[in-house]
Structure formats: C-alpha cells, structure tokens
Amino acid sequence: MPEPIEGDTMSKVRVHNFSISIDGFGTGEGLTLDAPFGHAGERLHEWMFKTKMWTDMIGETGGNTGVDNAFAVQHGPGIGAEIMGRGKFGPPHQGPWTNLGTDEEWRGWWGPNPPFHTPVFVMTHHTRPSFSLSDTTFHFVNDDPATVLKQAQAAAEGKDVRIGGGATTVREFLDAGLVDTMHVAIADIELGSGARLWESPDELDDRFHHEVVPSPTGLTTHHLFWRR
C-alpha cells in the first residue's frame, strides 16, 4: 500500500479534535484559571485522554489505538501554523493584557514547551509583541479571518493551517467559507450555556460532506466534514 507522494498539494485549512457537547458548546460558563473549560470540566475531552496519542504525550504507556486515536493523531502532521482565538490563548479575561491582575505577563496555558511547534496566530483586539517559547512563536493579530489566514499560510510555508479554536473562532472561519476539513468530537453531555459552535451539526450539510462515526468507546461521536 503506497504512501502519499504527490497530488493535492495546496495548503488546506483544517480543524481537528474540536470537542463539544451535544448542544454545541465548546466550553461551558464560569471559566477561571483553574477551570479553563468552565462547568464543562474535562468531560468534553475524556475520549482523548484514553488514546495512545495522549498517553505518549504525557510519557505513559498504554492508551487505545482504535478510532479515537486514529482521529487524534491527525492533529499534527502536515500543519505549518495554527490560528486561535484569544479565548483559547486565555486566560478567561477580556480587555487589555495589562489588566490581568498579576505582575507576570501571560504566555499561554502550556508552559515552556507549548504543543504547537509552529507559528501560532492569536486573534485579539489587543495586540502585543510576538514571543517564542521553545519552537512555538506566538503572534498577536487584530484582523479579519481572511487576512489572518493569509499571514498564517505565509508562515506555514506551503503546509496546512489549523484553526485551533475556540468555538467562536472556528465559527468565524466557517462563516467566511475558509475551512476545508473539520473533525468535531461530540460528547454525550449537555452544557446549556457557554461558547457555541452551532445549533446542530446539520447546519453545514449544504457546504460539506458530513460523516458521523460513533466511537465504540462510548465517549464521543466523531463528525467529519470536507468540502462538497
């Protein structure tokens, strides 16, 4: 069975492992430094914690290599840049960065070695200087999705661009018609409030092929979208 060697080499815009509730929320309410997903807690992402991708990442062994893992591992390969909203870069806070209430400058949730390993473009009305942590460089941009995408694609040097979330950012890129492929993992819980991706996954069916794959783990249902 051959490897991909040529073919469709145009830079794509991809969403991966975006985890939401059955009523469409990517985070809950009441977001704090200790509860970055608010009242959603870790329930949306439980499917991911059971995969070999995750156990490898945290330096453990085991983890399943079933369908959840097959989707989880697609997050990285071929990606040359990520775009995220300020709501993902966090912390749960609006307004200028100087209002954080701490002396320390916020440099993301991820510590000294963030898991992106590419340029990351953070969409925010409050721009600030770029900085690097290990092999990840964060840029702060105040532009519309199409303009930010052009910058990210230039930085990606021919590779794909991942829209990393949150829900508001993914929705902006969907509404602008800029997303090529999307993987959404829907946990069987209702949140009732928070940041919402959609009312229903069928909203996108006029523009995307839509495949639904319930996981045998029972922890999530995978929804795959690719352009018609």
Next chain:
Amino acid sequence: MPEPIEGDTMSKVRVHNFSISIDGFGTGEGLTLDAPFGHAGERLHEWMFKTKMWTDMIGETGGNTGVDNAFAVQHGPGIGAEIMGRGKFGPPHQGPWTNLGTDEEWRGWWGPNPPFHTPVFVMTHHTRPSFSLSDTTFHFVNDDPATVLKQAQAAAEGKDVRIGGGATTVREFLDAGLVDTMHVAIADIELGSGARLWESPDELDDRFHHEVVPSPTGLTTHHLFWRR
C-alpha cells in the same frame, strides 16, 4: 492539543489496511499477473480508493477525509521497515525465481519507485541478492518470524515494523505472538476460497482489545486490535 513528544518509544509491530472478505480471505483464487488478488479483484480495497490518501498518491484531487482516510493514512508514519511474504512480493508463482518463464528478473509489482521507502524483508524459501529501487531496498530471507523480525527491527533503527501481508504472513506473526497493533478492513463480500487470515475476527479476543467501526461509506468495516 499537544503532539506526541515522548512516552512509549519501543519499536512496535503493526499491521495496517489489511483488507479481507467477511469470510476471512485476503486474496481470492486464480492469481495471475493481471489479477494479483485473483477472483477477489479490486473489491476488497474499494474503500481505500475513495480516500484522500489514495487520490493524493495517484496525483488526483478529491477523496474523502472521513474515517476510512483516518485509518488509511496510519500506514506510513513511524514505520522503519516492512516484512512481507513472497505471496505479496509476487508474482503468483512458487519455486525458484529462475522458473518465472521470462528473461527478466522479477522486481516486485510497484515499478521503479516502490511505495515503501524503507528496507523490506521478503520471506521466501528461495533467497536471492538484495536490490534497491529508489529509496526501497528488498532483502530476501529464509527464516522464522522472530528471526526475521529481529533483522527488520535492526534495519528500522528504532522505528516500528509493519507486517505487510499477505494473509499467511500476517497469520504467522499473530500465531507467534509478535503483533502489537492491527487494522483489518473487512469488505462485505464472501470469497469462499483463497488465502485466509482467520475463521472469525473474534479468534483474537483473548489476546487483543478489539474495536469494530463500520464505515459510513458502507464499503468496509474497520477492526482494530491492540494487545491486552
């Protein structure tokens, strides 16, 4: 969402995209140069031809990025060597290589750029000198599975080893307890005869976790196995 960075780094033995009939046959009968899968034809692999992995490989666009593709693309990454049976290296023929009936030396089905890009170990009672085509080198070995695996792991330099098939070879490695993870794709056809992987997929449940994922394409059902 982070990338795998450490964790379980031991070289694994993996089977991917191994396509069989519901009655367990990986090829049919009546294998010829023009029909390498015999009376099975291309029916076992139809699910793969619809994926983006495949359309990329043959230089076309389109192709689905759903669950079939998510499994298909796992074939290559992390692999440092393949082991295959003479039945896969072909042609449909037994005995010494000099009995091929042609003046030309058989160098595999895959032309000048085989899709392996690693060392390949062909298990055969009729050894012959190694040769390279592009970045693939074929070695011919007459040894038991454990011995061949040691050679392949040395050649893989810490990466994983793929058992490439056919059915007889995969079964030999399963029976020797040497397979860590396996992906089998079962097409909804019966073949009745040919080279058989198993009587039933449940045969392995005492030794493996076993997950069953019907594809929404209707072209196959994915069976995933990983060691208990």
